[in-house]
Amino acid sequence: MALLPLGTLFSAVRIPGRLVFALIGSDEPRAVDAFLGQVLEGGPVICDPHGHRYYALVPAGMPVTWHQAAEEWRAALDVDVLGRGTYLGVPRRDAVGVAPQGCVSYWAVPMSSAATLCAPLAVARLIAAGQHRIAEGLQR
16 A cells, blocks of 8 residues: 555545445445446546545546535535545555455556546546435435
8 A cells, every 4th residue: 555645646536435335236345346447437446445435536636626516525425525635545556356354445446557547527427326316315
């Protein structure tokens, strides 16, 4: 694990597991990882199974351009857009898939190359869909 500064090469969107689990109706790691790979079009995602969080790696400037949305997401969903002044624990490149002990961060969607990041629109759609699904569940 390496601590890397955010906001220079890339930033990250922290997504709580409950939002993703609500979308697919499962918290099974392989199912969640496959789902994220599909909806984020292969963009890299780190899973923190201990904290039940996912970190979608996005372009470095995203925290600045998404400031308003980030404030709303943080308050309503515990989603956060992390940039300058924040460090992210990044697993080794070969840490792919959940470890047997289940509490070590890993690449839910491995980084295919240093230049590949999650598309901001795909991340926004994932968050909006999760927010909608959670709201549906609360109304039942």
